[in-house]
Amino acid sequence: MSSFNHPQPEKKSRRDLLKQLGLGTLITTTSMVAHGEDHATRGKQKDRQASKAPAPHKNRTERLLLKGNIHHSVCSWTYGFLSLSQLCDVANSIGIGAIDLVKPADFSILKEKNVACSMCYTAGETSLTKGFNDKNHHSWLIRDYLEAIPLVAKAGYKNLICFSGNRNGMDDETGLQNCKEGLLQIMGAAEKFGITIQMELFNSKVDHRDYMADKSSWGIELCKRIGSPNFKLLYDIYHMQVNEGDIIRTIQDHHQWFGHYHTAGVPGRHEIDETQELHYPAIMRAIHATGYKGYVAQEFIARKKDPQEKIEALRNAIQICDI
Numbered sequence: 353m354s355s356f357n358h359p360q361p362e363k364k365s366r367r368d369l370l371k372q373l374g375l376g377t378l379i380t381t382t383s384m385v386a387h388g389e390d391h392a393t394r395g396k397q398k399d400r401q402a403s404k405a406p407a408p409h410k411n412r413t414e415r416l417l418l419k420g421n422i423h424h425s426v427c428s429w430t431y432g433f434l435s436l437s438q439l440c441d442v443a444n445s446i447g448i449g450a451i452d453l454v455k456p457a458d459f460s461i462l463k464e465k466n467v468a469c470s471m472c473y474t475a476g477e478t479s480l481t482k483g484f485n486d487k488n489h490h491s492w493l494i495r496d497y498l499e500a501i502p503l504v505a506k507a508g509y510k511n512l513i514c515f516s517g518n519r520n521g522m523d524d525e526t527g528l529q530n531c532k533e534g535l536l537q538i539m540g541a542a543e544k545f546g547i548t549i550q551m552e553l554f555n556s557k558v559d560h561r562d563y564m565a566d567k568s569s570w571g572i573e574l575c576k577r578i579g580s581p582n583f584k585l586l587y588d589i590y591h592m593q594v595n596e597g598d599i600i601r602t603i604q605d606h607h608q609w610f611g612h613y614h615t616a617g618v619p620g621r622h623e624i625d626e627t628q629e630l631h632y633p634a635i636m637r638a639i640h641a642t643g644y645k646g647y648v649a650q651e652f653i654a655r656k657k658d659p660q661e662k663i664e665a666l667r668n669a670i671q672i673c674d675i
Contacts, residue, residue, distance in 0.1 A: 415447035416670060421640045424670050425450035425470040427614065427651040431666070433659060440465035446667055452614075452649040453513070456503040469509045470647035471550070471586070471612055474500035480554070483517025484534040485527035485564050497538040497549070505545035511612055511646075512542070513586060514551050516565035527564045532577045542582045550611050552586040555594035559621070566595050568602055575609045584611030590651070593618045593630055600638045607642035615673065616652040623652055623665050624672055636675045648673060 418424070428451050431439050436451070436458055443451060443465075450470035454462060455478075462469055476496035482489045497512070504512050516531060535549065542549050551574065556566035565571050571585040587610040593599055603610065617628035624632045639648065650669045654662040 415445065416667065416674070418447055418670070418674050421675055422636055422673055423450070423470075423645070423647045424448040424673065425452050425468075425647045425649040426666060427452040427649050428454055430651055430653055431662070433662075436461050437465065440467045442663055442666070443467050446670060448670060450647055450649075452647070452651070456500060456507070459503075459507045459509075463507070469504075469507070470649055471511045471513050472500070472504045472507075472509050473513060475503065476500075479517070480515050480560060480563065481518045483515040483564070484531040484551075485517045485522060486520070487530050487534070489517065490530075490534040490537070493534060494537050498541055501538065501541045501545050501547050504547055510546065511548050511550055514549055516551060516563065518562040519564050520562070522564065524564075524570060528570070528574055528577060531574055535578055535583065539578065539580045539583060543580060546582075548582050548584055548611050550584050550586040552614075553588055553591055555591040557594050559591070559594075566591075568592060568596065568606060572606055572609045585609050586612040586614065588614040588616075588651070589630065589635060590614065590616035590618055590621055599630070599635055603635070603638045603642065607639075607644065610644075612646055613639060613644075613648045614651040615648060615669065616650075620655075621651075621653050622655050624650075624669050632669075632672050633675055636673045640675060 425448060426439070426443060428436060428439060431442070434442065436454065439451060440462065443449070444467065450468040451462065452469070452471040453473060454469045455473045456475045459469065474496040476492070476499070484490070484493060493514075497514070500512060504510075514535070516527065519527065531551075538549065541547075551565055551571060553565050553568060553571050554560040554563045556563045560566070565574075568585070568587070575583055575585060587603070589599055591614075592602065596602075615624055615632065616622070617624045618630050619628065622628070624630065636648070650666060650673075652665075652669065654665040656662050656665060
């Protein structure tokens with residue numbers, strides 16, 4: 353979506369993508385798992401497929417043996433060169449059960465692929481800069497959220513994202529008051545339907561200049577003022593490392609306010625590998641130690657040009673975070 357200012361990868365035809373990614377293999381493997389075909393038969397089929405595939409792509413359809421301590425997902429926009437259906441196939445091939453940031457209009461695709469939505473959008477406009485801190489946006493925001501909440505609940509999902517919006521010269525206290533006033537008008541519906549409204553924390557230093565909810569302390573204060581167990585913060589590890597650091601201590605001390613987590617490497621928002629300053633296994637252990645049962649969504653932008661290598665980067669990130 354244009355309001356996100358996210359990079360828009362070049363679109364390719366479905367046939368080109370299937371050839372380039374080897375998604376025919378991914379889909380076949382996923383289909384066999386879904387239909388309960390025995391391990392020996394799957395192994396033979398995999399061997400036949402591997403013998404036909406280019407050498408660099410061998411064995412990349414194997415599902416990861418995940419430990420179950422962290423529930424993994426991936427943010428849809430970071431794999432925008434794939435259709436949502438194709439991304440579901442990738443998620444199933446890796447063994448992760450959910451995708452972040454999907455609108456209600458696309459829930460049917462997730463249902464067809466047996467993939468959950470770990471963080472939902474509303475059906476209407478999605479804007480990072482026009483949020484609850486500005487009363488001029490309350491009418492359409494409240495309408496969008498009151499429409500989306502029952503749709504998310506009907507689909508069986510639990511989380512619905514929201515944003516503070518930009519400051520535009522506004523002080524912290526006014527922003528807190530305005531956000532509280534607007535959000536309280538949707539919290540009754542959220543509680544009734546069992547939906548958690550989650551405001552994402554962004555950095556205002558590099559990626560989202562002027563964004564108001566740029567500090568965990570500001571977001572925590574808003575949670576306290578809302579006073580509902582159905583309002584929490586989406587703690588984006590990348591953004592908070594850029595803006596304030598002290599990630600593990602913050603998670604340990606304030607995890608009760610955090611309902612969801614995003615990842616990415618610092619600096620650059622790229623892969624969470626040895627080239628960046630955050631050590632994600634330690635961060636995941638800290639999250640797990642809090643008793644957190646929700647999802648951790650990968651939201652990095654892979655530097656690789658080859659689509660298959662981008663998918664391999666996702667597999668690697670899941671393995672790094674699977675403590």
